[in-house]
Structures are given as C-alpha cells and as structure tokens.
Amino acid sequence: MSGEVPDTPVAQVAARLLSNEPVGAYRHLVLDAAAVAAPARPGQFVAVAVGGDDTAHLLRRCFSIHRVDPAAGTVELVVADAGAGTHWLVGLRPGAAVDVVGPLGTPFPLPDEPTGCVLVGGGYGSAPLGWLAEQLRAAGSHVELVLGAATADRLFGVEAGRRTADAVSVTTDDGSAGTKGWVSDVLPEVIGRSSATTLYACGPMAMLRSVTDVAAAHRAVAHVAVEEAMACGIGICMTCVMPVVQDDGQTKMVRSCLEGPVFRGDAVRWEAFADGRCAVPADAVGAPVAAGGGGH
Amino acid sequence: MSGEVPDTPVAQVAARLLSNEPVGAYRHLVLDAAAVAAPARPGQFVAVAVGGDDTAHLLRRCFSIHRVDPAAGTVELVVADAGAGTHWLVGLRPGAAVDVVGPLGTPFPLPDEPTGCVLVGGGYGSAPLGWLAEQLRAAGSHVELVLGAATADRLFGVEAGRRTADAVSVTTDDGSAGTKGWVSDVLPEVIGRSSATTLYACGPMAMLRSVTDVAAAHRAVAHVAVEEAMACGIGICMTCVMPVVQDDGQTKMVRSCLEGPVFRGDAVRWEAFADGRCAVPADAVGAPVAAGGGGH
C-alpha cells in the first residue's frame, strides 16, 4: 500500500445510459459520463454499481472501456450477460442512471517510436483494442489484430477492426468463423510477417499466458490486461492481487486494479495460476512460512 | 395453528401491470391476475413481492384489494409510496411483471338482511370501501361513507363514493377538505341519521379503535380491517398476531393475515396497543407468566 496511487483524475458519476444495443453475444452500452471520458486511455476500466437502490449486490462490476469520445463526453462498454449483475446492466433502458467510477487502473503503455504492434483479444477482451489500434496507428505504428473467441457470435470488433487496423486475423474454437483454434495458433505467423516488437492482449488468463509465451519466443514484449475478481476496483480492498515481479526482481502480490490491469506479460508469475486459483509463490515478499497464515 | 385455514382458493401469479396512475397522494395500480380476481371479496388483500430478482427486500408487502373485475381478470390496488418496497412498486411501468399472492385473509362479512351501513376509511384505508359499498347497496342496504385523512390529497375514493353510496362525509386533520377533525367527530351524527346497525372500517389502528367505541355507543357492530406488519401474509410465520377475544371468551394471539384482517371491533383487545406496540394481555391463552418468555 505504498506510493503507487496514481494522481491521474478519477470520477464517480451518475451517468445516463444513452444507448444499449446488441452486438453479437454482447451488448454495447454508451454512457454519458464526461468526467470519466476526458482522462480515459485504452486499457483502463470502469467500476459500475449494479442492481439499483435496493439490491442485494453490494460490489461494483468492472468493465474495460471500449472507447471514449471526450468531445461528446461518452464512455462505451461491451458487456457480456454473465451473471446477476451484468444481467441487470444489460437489461437497462436508455435514460437509466448508472453509477460509474473511472477511469481506473493502468492504460496500455504506448511505444515511444512507431513499431510493429499486434493486438490480441479473446471474446469481449477485444473491446478496448479498436481504440488502442487507432491511437497506435495515429502515432505511425503498424497494427494487426488477432481476435479469437469460442464461437463466431462471441467475437467482438472484427468489422471495425478491418477498418482501423492494417490486418485482422480471426480464430474460433469451433471454427464457426476464421481459423479453427486459438489465437496462439495464428499469432506466431502474424508476429513474424509484421516483425512486431510489441504485443497487447486482453482476454482470459490462459490466453494472456500463451500470448506472453509467444511474445517471448519472438523477442517481443507483451502487455496484458488481466481480469481478476475485484471487490472495489479502486485499491482499497486487496482482493484483486496477483504475483508480479517488480523492478527489483522481487515478486509481490500487487493489486491488479491499481498497478494493473495492464502488466508486462513477462512480469506475471503465470505458474501460480491454476484451475481458477492463484497461489502465493513461495518466494513472494511476505509469503506465509507455514500453511494457514490466517486473518482477513 | 389449528383448524382455521380457509379452504377458499388462493393463487400465486406472475401478474402483468396494466396501468399505474396517480390518484391524489397515491398510485392506482391495475394488475392482470385472473386467478386472484375471481374468488376475491372486499376486505381481502394481496401480498406482493417487491424489488425484483436481486433485491435485498425479502418480505412481501400487503395491500387491500381496491376492487376486482372477475370478467376482465383484473385486480386493483391503491398504494402509498411509504418506504423502499412501495417505492419500487409505484415506480413500475405498465407491462412489468408483479408476483402476487391472493386473495388472502377474511372478507368483510355482509349482513344477512338489508340494513343501514356506515363505511369508514382513513387514508388509503378507504381503498376497498367503494367495492364493498356496491355489494351492500346491490343487496339493498343503505350505505353511507365517512372518509378521513390528514390532508385533502390523502383522501381516497370521495368522488367515486358520491356515485356509489347514499352519502359521503369527509374529514381532514387540517381542514383542507370537508370537516376539520377526525372521522370519529362526524361518525355519531352519520350513524344517528342513518340508523346504521353495521359499521365497516379500514385505516389506522387508532381510528379503528374509536370507530369501535362509537359503534358500541350506538349499539352497532363494527367490522374493522387491521394492518399489522406481516412477514408472509399466508399464515406461516406468526408475526402478524393480535389479541382477539374468541367465541369462548378467551383471548388469543391470532394471526391477522389468516383470521383477519377483518375482525369484529369489539373482539379486539385495543388496550393492548400503545405507541406502535402491542403487548400480550396477561389473561391471553399461554401468556408468559414471568417477563421474558424467550425463543423465536
């Protein structure tokens, strides 16, 4: 809890929902939230209160910012109807008020010089990639997108990507669109042909790990946006931690809402993650000496 | 818990809200709930789930049935925006689904022969009286209404009453409509001039008690519909009890959702009620011998 709190602006706003349209298996939400839109950068997220005034759901739900329009003051999200909270959210009608906190977390770091970039998205994880692609291309980088999902309807941003990026590759687990398989199956070829030095990825943990591996194999750097369960989104609860190697070489359990969600892929201790859990590596700072450890 | 469960029909329905219009300080709700409408009689009530799927509000809210139209299958309610649950309910738009259980409780007993009847309502308590008045007049009784409220906008059913009943008297605490004062101020005169033998009342406890007193002074019988806090509305929780003298002269703590809400006024042990509480009379069956008594 030391020293890492950003001094960038963050706001809590009663945003008005301007539109809510289906897009494949997801819903595309546009919110009127100027104070969030203005400072936001790709990779950051918002934390949204769900369920209304008398809800039994206490915790905010986090969503990557799909894009913002600072001039219009809008913030856009792509939301999967996953459980009770998202179900409520995607059921809102335009005009409804939505309590939004943001922008939160670290953005994708942009390269100092134009370079070859590959942006990898899994499912709704591709939500922020179009916006990122635009910024990268505007700064002169070559940008290719690799978008994967379980099925065609769970792909997001393919059409828009074809307009924005230099090329788009698609994979689906079931082959219902693009190459049958995983993004990691096509990624080496894409990196190779575009001589990419920088990868950006957003999606499930397993995907982020394999993107990191492929990047390493190609001497590229991967910046990955993770998705850990978050109770607060603003750095005060310590629920969203993961083991990340620090500059001094030590592994710490760091808050992915504050020091992430974007991390360097090669700094994440992937081997600690298994079957929906993440263990504290034995060499992490302050790791329990014996089993147990206790206390809340 | 013995023997008193009615064998009249009761239903749980996902009712559709057909309309929701303001009426004075209240909202008038019309629900499509044929299975509730068909068997309902004036004095009975419904128990409505509030707050939606993910609500923190577990308990149903109870409302007198304003009237039903068995042919149309509609049930009408008059709802005051009193707290969180009613606030949610009055905010629903037509088309919404409302989980309704009913009809519940005892109806107002109708006289065997035509007679003089005075119907007394306080605030939204007058909701069921118009419907009751129609039934009484159809059976040949003379019906007068006495409607009171704190302020003019909290009166309900005055206009409709003038069409239905033989006469309508109005009181308000602040004099903003009708006679300034309480219903009990005008009631003696109304009873006297109409030679009423039967009173029906619905409203706050203090009003029901004074209606009972006035009735006794005029050798009339008062049937009062009470409003106790109810957790279930269907007789399974024992929260809604009040001390009522039984036919055998013994006082029992009876469930007002099952053996009420309509009781003979002279059977209710009014002296047990004070300042928002109701004590168990010392002579009630099974009354605690020492203080405490314990257990849930």
Add this chain to the structure above:
Amino acid sequence: MADLSTDLAGAVLPNPLMTASGCAANGRELHRFLDVAGLGAFVTKSVMRGPRSGRGTPRMAETPSGMLNSIGLQGPGIDAFVEDDLPWLASVGARALVSIAGSDAEEFAEVARRLRDSEAFSAVVGVEVNISCPNVANRGLVFACQPDSSAAVLTLVREQLPGVPLFAKLSPDVTDLVLIAEACLAAGADGLTMVNTLLGMAIDLDRMRPHLGGVTGGLSGPAIRPVAVRAIWQVHGAMLTGRLRPAPIIGVGGVHSGRDALELVAAGASAVQVGTATFHDPTSPARVLRELETLLDERGLDLAGAVGLAHERTA
C-alpha cells in the same frame, strides 16, 4: 436422473428438502401452495408443553437480505398438536419431523413423551430438538450455548424416544460449534440440524428504541447463508477428521434456490430446510427441490455423492 433419497439416521426420505421449523406453521397453511407430502419431510413449529401466546408485536423487522423475528415460540402446546396437527399431517401422507422445545430439560422430555404416546405418531420420521431456545434455569441463555445444558436435554429426550431419529438443532452463536455438536451426539442425538437464527437486533429510528417487542430477535434469510455453510463445513469436517463421530447433518440457513441448497450439501448436509425464503415465495421448498435435482443432474451426481463433496476437493 439423480437419486435424491437420503438416509437420516435410519429415516430414509425420498428427497432431502424440508420446511424449517417455524417457517411453515404446521402444514395446512402451506398445503394451499404445495403438496407437503411431496417434501422429504415437513418440519413443524417447535412445540412446548402448554399453549404459548408468544411475544408482543412488532415481532419482525426486515433487514438487508434477511429478517429478524421475535415470535417467542407461540404455539398450541403438545396436546393440541398431537390431537389436531399431527393427525392432519398423517392424513395427507406427510412425513413429519417434529420440532420440540422446552424451558428446562424436563419439559423437553415431557413433550417427547406425549408425542411418543400419541395416536398419529406413525407419521413422525424423526424429532428435531430445538435447543436454541432459552433455558430458564440459566439466566435465559439458550441451551445450545453450552455443551452441558445441550447434553442434559438430549439425554432426557433420548430416554423418551428410543429408536426415533433425533436431531439436535444448534445455534451458530457460539465460540466452538464442534464442542456443542460433540456433546449432543454423545448424549444421544443421531444427527444435527444447523443452523438456527443468529441473534440480532434493529432499532426503530422514529422512536429511538428497539424495534422488536422482544428487543433482540433471530436473524434469518439469505444474509446468513455464508454462516450456515461455514457451520456445516466445520462440523462435517470434524467428522471427516475423526474429531466427531459421523452423523447426518440437516442444513438450514438462507436457502432460497437450488444453488443455495447445493452449497449446504457440498459442505456436508444430507438434507436441507427452507425457512425464510418461504415467506418470499410460498412454493420455495418444492421449487428448491426441483432446482437442486437439475443441478445434481447437470453434475452427474446423486445426492449422496454430493454430500460433503467440497471437502474432497480442498487443496
């Protein structure tokens, strides 16, 4: 199709779903909404020796995802119960798990005796001993607060009811639940029902005084489910490690859906009661049963295979 039957210390029930004591009266009221004979068992309101008026009102307060009650064990007394309520349950074919209570151990025993001697006793599949009620002899502290007072009750009840499946209903408001469970099992309980309500309270802010007539009350509903799951986990875990002898647990606390019921089962419950949720939806016990069956089917599990399963899958 999952086999839903469950063996509760000899009482073999076709399915594990039950009402919870005090949340379904004695059957007739709920029978308007669901067939009480279709439940694994119908659990009656705790009955004492004589008729009881219960406490004054207000007896309830809604709380976030829960409620407080201070009913004060209102009921007709054991004689009226065995004359009227139990025969009715028998007449519709319900399996009755009869909940009994007392102000001292002797009253429990007396209630048990009169129950045993009653005509409709054949409808009784077991007796639930509600030791989470106040012990007059001990400053009104509930029996279930202490191992010795819990054991005293179970011993006397056991004597009256040889061969009848006996479940001790525990309060979660204790420092060490396993100790109480141990005392009950040693004194003759065949199994445990967990949990009764948590002691709670609400303030009436208009009058700045306790809201409930009984001042404090019992907290129930989904709000307490995590406590119920933990209690069942601890006690079933103690059985797995040998600290307690194995015995069936009936889970109760905050069950509102089949998912909730499966949580209690996975933690170690062989049967599940639905209490407060029935106030929200009168068909809850039957609905939860259907939902639980679907969840078990989806997982390819029989009920017996799901009981305590989460213990096997803990690293």
Add this chain to the structure above:
Amino acid sequence: MADLSTDLAGAVLPNPLMTASGCAANGRELHRFLDVAGLGAFVTKSVMRGPRSGRGTPRMAETPSGMLNSIGLQGPGIDAFVEDDLPWLASVGARALVSIAGSDAEEFAEVARRLRDSEAFSAVVGVEVNISCPNVANRGLVFACQPDSSAAVLTLVREQLPGVPLFAKLSPDVTDLVLIAEACLAAGADGLTMVNTLLGMAIDLDRMRPHLGGVTGGLSGPAIRPVAVRAIWQVHGAMLTGRLRPAPIIGVGGVHSGRDALELVAAGASAVQVGTATFHDPTSPARVLRELETLLDERGLDLAGAVGLAHERTA
C-alpha cells in the same frame, strides 16, 4: 446543528465517522474520493511486524447484501508503515486510528513499540488492537475467542503505549461477548471496536469446492448489521447495568447509510466505522457522516445525547 464531536477515551474527535480497518487501505487510495482529514479518524489496515503477502486468490465472494473476504492480512509491515503511510496521513492532516495485529502477543507488542517510536506518531489518535486474528500458539483460533488470550495481547500492548487510547476489536463469533469485553477492559483497553467480520464460507458450485483461496472468510456488509447492533447493545447494556465498566464503543458492521450509523449509535456506539459500503460507494464514510448529521438535527439530538439512547427507551 448537532454537535458531532465524540470523546473516545481522551481522543476528542470532531465527528464520529471513520473508515474500517482493511476497507480503506492506508489513505491515499480513498483520498481521491474524499478528504480523509475530514473524517473523525482514518483507521488503517491492520499492520503486523513484517511484510505479508496475504493469501492466494480468489480472496472474495459476493453474498446476499454482503461479501466474504480472505485477504490474509496482506500488508507492508510496521517499518514500511511508519516510514511511508503514517507520515502521509500526517501530511494531509488525518487523525490516524492505527490498527495493529500479530500472530502472538509479543508481535502485537513489538508492532506497538515500533509505532510509538516512529516519527509521525503525533498523527496517531489511538490504536485499534485487532485481536480477531489467528493466534498461532492456539491452533490458529483467533485471540478474541477467549478472554485469556485477548487479555494477554491487551496487557502487552498497553505496556508499550501508556496514555494512548487503546481499542480492542472484537469478533462476534463468541458465545459471550461481554466476557471478552470484560477481559480486554481489565487488561488495559480503553474501549472496544465491535464487530469484526463473522466467519463464513461459500462454495464454488462449478468446481464443487470452497470458493475462497482461504477456504473460510470474513462476512461483512449490510447483511451483518443486525448482529453488530445486537453486539453493541449487549456490551453497552452490560456497562449500564454495571457488569462492565463504562468505556466507549466504536461501532462497525454493515453501515451503508446515516440511518444505519444511527442504529449503531442508539445501541451504544460513540463512533461508527464504514467498511464494506466503501467498496460500493467510495464516498460512503463522508456521505454517512452528512446523513447522520441530518438525522440528528431532525431529532434535535447531539451525538453524545444519541449514544445508547435506545436503552433508555426500552420498556
């Protein structure tokens, strides 16, 4: 305008609102949303001797009107805390109520000593001793489960911090809270903070295993408010009847609004902490303060006059 000031065993605070330990990190994070110096006190995350990684994930589960957490007391350790966090709190003018923890009584004392010897100690208005954490010497049972282990901690901490207002933070998961309170006050605590989380648990139904990395976790949020009100009521009541010596109580548990805060105050709390609600609304502690002020104004009460008021109005 209501006088909101409160005297906590000599620490006179301009208002009774505080963050809750572990629900506001150490100040900087929340300072983006509200001025932490505007609160009666800022309560820091329980700090131990050395840095601690805490537990693996998942560390949280949402539950009806509440949540479970198994953080495992992650933190930088007392040296980093006094070098970095405490000076920051001092620099913005916050009044710090520093929460300390330990695996044995000696660790508590050591943390207290290093705190006392630190440069920014002047920002400390009091110390909250989190005895609701596991005692390695006693099978990992929390200190606050037993009077003697609670007293042992308080005695050693008291020695290190003469004259500093000392609050023992109690767990509600005990049979007799008054006993624990008594032991803490006798051992040198100036007051009590009540309550810490309830022990709870959730099952991951996809994997049929405990959801939390730590298996069990602490239940917090509005769901537990009735338990907090009851705990405060019991302990303040014991002070009124002379069973306990009078001492200030800091209330915590499920406060989400000014009405909730007033419930705790009316039950006997002289100050109120807002924990989990801050996750829902980062401005909660400041908002609750405003709402509480309005409610007191409406009732013509000063804070001091409202503390424990419901006891006077009980029949």
